[in-house]
Amino acid sequence: MYLARWLDALPAxxxxxxxxxxxxxxxDDELSFHLEMETRAGQGRGxxxxxxxxxxxxxxHGVQQTKERAxxxxxxxxxxxxxxxxxxxxxxxxxxxxFAALAxxxxxxxxxxxxxxxxxxxxVLFRSxxxxxxxxxxxxxxxxxxxxxxxYPDFQDLQARDGLFSGLTASLxxxxxLEVDGVSEFVAAExxxxxxxxxxxxxxxxxxxxxxxxxxVAVISYAVWQNKFGGTPEILGRTVASEDQSYxxxxxxxxxxxxxxxxxxxDIWVPIRTRPRLAPMFAERTRRFMMxxxxxxxxxxxxxxxxxxxxxxxxxxxxxxARLELLPPLxxxxxxxxxxxxxxxxxxxxxxxxxxVVGVVLLIACVNVGNLLLVRGSVRQRELATRQALGxxxxxxxxxxxxxxxxxxLGGGATGLLLAMWTTRVLxxxxxxxxxxxxxxxxxxxxxxxLAFAMILSLTTTVVCGLLPAWQGSKTNSVAGFKxxxxxxxxxxxxxxxxxxxxxxxxxxxxxxxxxxxxxxLQFTDPGFAVSGRLYAYIYFPAAPTSxARLELxxxxxxxxxxxxxxLSASQTSAIPLMPSGSECVSLSGGPQLRASNGEIDxxxxxxxxxxxxxxxxxxxxxxxxxxxxxxxxxSFAKRLWPNxxxxxxxxxxxxxxxxxxxVIGVVRDxxxxxxxxxxxxxxxxxxxxxxxxxxxxxxxxxxxDPAGLVPxxxxxxxxxxxRIRVYAVQPLSTYIDQSLxxxxxxxxxxxxxxxxxxxxxxxxxxxxxxxxxxxxxQEIGVRMALGAGRRTIFREVVLQGLAIAIAGVxxxxxxxxxxxxxxxxxxxxxxxxxxxxxxAAAVIxxxxxxxxxxxxxxxxxxxxPMDALRHE
Amino acid sequence: xxxxxxLVQGTLDLLLLKILALEPLHGWAISQRLSQVxxxxxxxxDGSLYPALYKLEQQGWIKAEWxxxxxxxxxxxxxxxxxxxxxxxxxxxEWRRLSSAISRVIRLKEV
Numbered sequence: 001m002y003l004a005r006w007l008d009a010l011p012a013x014x015x016x017x018x019x020x021x022x023x024x025x026x027x028d029d030e031l032s033f034h035l036e037m038e039t040r041a042g043q044g045r046g047x048x049x050x051x052x053x054x055x056x057x058x059x060x061h062g063v064q065q066t067k068e069r070a071x072x073x074x075x076x077x078x079x080x081x082x083x084x085x086x087x088x089x090x091x092x093x094x095x096x097x098x099f100a101a102l103a104x105x106x107x108x109x110x111x112x113x114x115x116x117x118x119x120x121x122x123x124v125l126f127r128s129x130x131x132x133x134x135x136x137x138x139x140x141x142x143x144x145x146x147x148x149x150x151x152y153p154d155f156q157d158l159q160a161r162d163g164l165f166s167g168l169t170a171s172l173x174x175x176x177x178l179e180v181d182g183v184s185e186f187v188a189a190e191x192x193x194x195x196x197x198x199x200x201x202x203x204x205x206x207x208x209x210x211x212x213x214x215x216x217v218a219v220i221s222y223a224v225w226q227n228k229f230g231g232t233p234e235i236l237g238r239t240v241a242s243e244d245q246s247y248x249x250x251x252x253x254x255x256x257x258x259x260x261x262x263x264x265x266x267d268i269w270v271p272i273r274t275r276p277r278l279a280p281m282f283a284e285r286t287r288r289f290m291m292x293x294x295x296x297x298x299x300x301x302x303x304x305x306x307x308x309x310x311x312x313x314x315x316x317x318x319x320x321x322a323r324l325e326l327l328p329p330l331x332x333x334x335x336x337x338x339x340x341x342x343x344x345x346x347x348x349x350x351x352x353x354x355x356x357v358v359g360v361v362l363l364i365a366c367v368n369v370g371n372l373l374l375v376r377g378s379v380r381q382r383e384l385a386t387r388q389a390l391g392x393x394x395x396x397x398x399x400x401x402x403x404x405x406x407x408x409x410l411g412g413g414a415t416g417l418l419l420a421m422w423t424t425r426v427l428x429x430x431x432x433x434x435x436x437x438x439x440x441x442x443x444x445x446x447x448x449x450x451l452a453f454a455m456i457l458s459l460t461t462t463v464v465c466g467l468l469p470a471w472q473g474s475k476t477n478s479v480a481g482f483k484x485x486x487x488x489x490x491x492x493x494x495x496x497x498x499x500x501x502x503x504x505x506x507x508x509x510x511x512x513x514x515x516x517x518x519x520x521x522l523q524f525t526d527p528g529f530a531v532s533g534r535l536y537a538y539i540y541f542p543a544a545p546t547s548x549a550r551l552e553l554x555x556x557x558x559x560x561x562x563x564x565x566x567x568l569s570a571s572q573t574s575a576i577p578l579m580p581s582g583s584e585c586v587s588l589s590g591g592p593q594l595r596a597s598n599g600e601i602d603x604x605x606x607x608x609x610x611x612x613x614x615x616x617x618x619x620x621x622x623x624x625x626x627x628x629x630x631x632x633x634x635x636s637f638a639k640r641l642w643p644n645x646x647x648x649x650x651x652x653x654x655x656x657x658x659x660x661x662x663x664v665i666g667v668v669r670d671x672x673x674x675x676x677x678x679x680x681x682x683x684x685x686x687x688x689x690x691x692x693x694x695x696x697x698x699x700x701x702x703x704x705x706d707p708a709g710l711v712p713x714x715x716x717x718x719x720x721x722x723x724r725i726r727v728y729a730v731q732p733l734s735t736y737i738d739q740s741l742x743x744x745x746x747x748x749x750x751x752x753x754x755x756x757x758x759x760x761x762x763x764x765x766x767x768x769x770x771x772x773x774x775x776x777x778x779q780e781i782g783v784r785m786a787l788g789a790g791r792r793t794i795f796r797e798v799v800l801q802g803l804a805i806a807i808a809g810v811x812x813x814x815x816x817x818x819x820x821x822x823x824x825x826x827x828x829x830x831x832x833x834x835x836x837x838x839x840x841a842a843a844v845i846x847x848x849x850x851x852x853x854x855x856x857x858x859x860x861x862x863x864x865x866p867m868d869a870l871r872h873e
Numbered sequence: 874x875x876x877x878x879x880l881v882q883g884t885l886d887l888l889l890l891k892i893l894a895l896e897p898l899h900g901w902a903i904s905q906r907l908s909q910v911x912x913x914x915x916x917x918x919d920g921s922l923y924p925a926l927y928k929l930e931q932q933g934w935i936k937a938e939w940x941x942x943x944x945x946x947x948x949x950x951x952x953x954x955x956x957x958x959x960x961x962x963x964x965x966x967e968w969r970r971l972s973s974a975i976s977r978v979i980r981l982k983e984v
Contacts, residue, residue: 008934041905
């Protein structure tokens with residue numbers, strides 16, 4: 001039945017599809033035959049030929065309209081319509097290339113900005129891991145940010161008892177050093193189990209992964225291979241050193257795989273048992289520092305795996321006694337974006353914030369293009385009226401106008417993608433947005449997800465900027481259109497789009513100004529410790545046989561430096577301020593626990609760093625033995641625990657799991673711990689020598705002269721000690737503090753860029769609308785001038801009209817900016833809502849831009865020749 | 874202005890198929906026949922007629938052929954296809970069932 005009908009329909013379908021011109025001619029013939037017959041019939045009833053013809057046409061409801069509706073019955077009518085619409089749209093765009101270029105550029109900039117920021121978000125939060133079959137690769141966590149870390153004994157037990165994974169691997173990300181041909185550098189390293197490469201599914205581009213836990217071999221990153229070895233193909237078998245251990249290179253990773261601790265780039269991977277220093281840590285069940293990954297067997301789901309892991313976990317708790325803290329249940333999930341939760345949070349938050357900002361920029365661009373289309377729509381009324389008279393239905397007309405916006409938006413999308421290809425390269429290079437000692441590398445590929453995002457954005461843009469103009473255009477009344485009654489409606493339409501645009505760009509401007517203001521303030525904020533005239537250096541003695549011997553060498557180094565001319569005092573600490581340091585639980589006996597950061601400092605530290613003592617005494621040699629139980633606390637620490645009395649001589653419990661009572665012997669002023677400008681953080685200090693566990697030391701010098709001038713002498717003195725000393729980063733403390741602001745500075749730079757872009761777009765929008773309104777009023781202005789209105793009156797009137805719109809936008813923007821800047825302040829520590837003067841400055845800038853935008857159209861209006869204007873009609 | 878939608882959905886199709894079942898006709902003749910047989914009760918404008926014919930043709934119920942008309946001029950004559958004839962039977966049957974059902978409902982109300 002169906003087939004028979006299909007065969008019956010085939011000739012008609014083929015005819016109308018393949019021989020379109022013939023079909024058109026047939027349609028023409030058929031209708032003209034109909035009219036002829038109808039006319040004759042009318043004449044037969046006694047009508048004149050003219051009257052009969054008129055009636056025949058009337059009965060057909062318009063020949064063109066009937067044709068149009070008949071055509072719609074042809075197969076693939078929508079496709080042929082679309083092709084027609086596209087051709088027509090391209091013809092329209094060719095007719096006004098300036099308008100089209102402006103629109104494509106506006107949209108391109110907006111879509112490009114969004115695409116590049118989205119590529120960052122994609123890379124951090126959504127992208128699947130660059131491994132084979134990433135969906136079967138799961139990461140273990142306990143839900144929270146710290147929950148991704150596990151102890152080595154826990155890992156061993158999970159590995160021994162699990163049956164659902166084809167393999168479980170553990171990695172300890174750590175900072176380490178990498179020595180190539182005698183030059184040593186700080187790098188991020190991973191200490192991993194031998195099955196690491198196989199479980200993650202990351203094949204090296206050269207060589208192999210590990211085969212044993214103890215073999216002294218290493219895999220290096222693509223970047224190290226390129227930068228340190230010039231990408232030589234004879235890399236395998238060469239040796240590098242790390243933590244004074246020699247490693248033979250057996251593999252090089254691919255460029256796409258930068259380790260599990262992104263955005264930090266891992267540069268060297270070594271087997272787990274090649275670091276004797278770590279052995280004691282591996283033995284303890286309570287020291288959690290490893291990330292665990294597992295590859296699922298093909299027939300198992302992530303949910304089953306999680307359930308099994310939790311039952312093993314419960315067994316472990318039963319066997320090893322209840323843990324002191326209650327841990328959340330285990331979750332095994334595929335990795336999305338980057339595995340390191342700290343990195344996700346850090347980069348994700350910023351990228352989300354920027355996403356909002358660039359979203360606003362795109363919205364402004366859309367409103368701009370929408371306004372331009374509206375304006376053009378009213379100019380094109382006559383054309384639209386003609387099309388309607390020729391049989392274009394309302395929906396067809398609307399489809400046509402939307403097709404025009406679609407073409408513009410696709411052009412914008414293509415431009416945007418080109419821009420994004422360029423900006424992501426720039427973003428990849430300008431990434432030091434995080435203060436760190438080792439390289440950051442975040443891959444920002446324009447993958448399928450990003451391309452889809454750009455495509456969806458273009459389509460959304462079409463609707464956002466094209467719908468209203470298309471609807472307006474399709475409403476065209478053919479009679480009014482022919483009479484040329486345009487403009488009136490446009491002139492009286494309230495400029496809502498324009499005001500909205502100004503509001504948005506003004507809010508962005510305010511945010512930008514607030515960030516810049518914050519940056520300036522931070523540069524002059526007192527961090528609580530002396531910055532100028534201070535020098536620091538990291539040193540390490542890899543060859544020292546014991547920790548004690550190493551401490552002795554550190555003390556000798558300090559003595560030598562103190563003897564240098566220009567050095568006033570010197571001390572050492574485990575980590576200079578603003579470097580990540582640990583924290584501990586502290587409490588009074590019976591009271592609630594609170595977190596305080598801890599520092600390990602040598603004698604004389606407070607003096608060298610210019611941190612004042614408020615009460616009590618500094619550490620002496622008596623405080624340095626392991627069994628000594630004394631601490632010094634900061635002012636805010638003291639005020640939190642003992643609001644009403646001096647803490648000196650008081651006892652405080654330190655430690656989260658097995659708290660130990662310590663006696664407070666002194667109180668010092670607060671100083672910045674993590675960032676300059678942060679609210680005071682409770683902190684306590686213990687002697688460097690008592691806490692020392694064998695690592696690096698940071699030497700701090702107070703200099704009487706410019707510290708930069710002392711750098712060569714300090715370096716020489718240190719290397720002169722021999723003992724295979726490692727010297728890192730000898731530089732003025734001010735350089736380092738300045739670097740710590742890169743994060744805020746980077747945000748300020750990017751925000752300023754987008755803020756200015758928004759300002760420019762909105763300015764163009766204002767100019768376009770004012771200029772168009774002036775051109776509509778040429779005649780009126782001419783008449784008024786002929787009647788005696790002065791040129792200055794006209795000029796003032798146009799400018800005031802523009803300024804009124806701008807001021808309305810600024811006032812509304814001012815109201816909306818309050819919650820916006822507050823939200824920003826909560827996202828990025830250290831940024832405050834702008835001061836009143838910042839707000840005033842932003843308003844003045846906007847009004848100045850509005851004046852510039854109105855100046856041209858206003859002076860054109862004032863120059864109008866009354867005679868010309870009157871002759872116009 | 875009467876559109877096909879003024880008639881019960883599909884009724885115009887049924888009427889056209891029925892008219893063409895008697896003999897092949899060109900558009901104008903169909904329009905004449907329509908107004909003859911249905912009087913003023915069912916007004917089908919000439920403007921709705923052609924789109925409806927085109928639809929039936931694309932669906933394969935009717936086919937068209939160019940023949941010389943009574944004026945000596947070429948005209949497009951529509952005729953039923955084999956599947957069109959079956960369709961007509963089905964539609965007629967459907968219509969009978971529907972109209973008798975409706976009549977029953979209406980009579981029910983009068984009781």
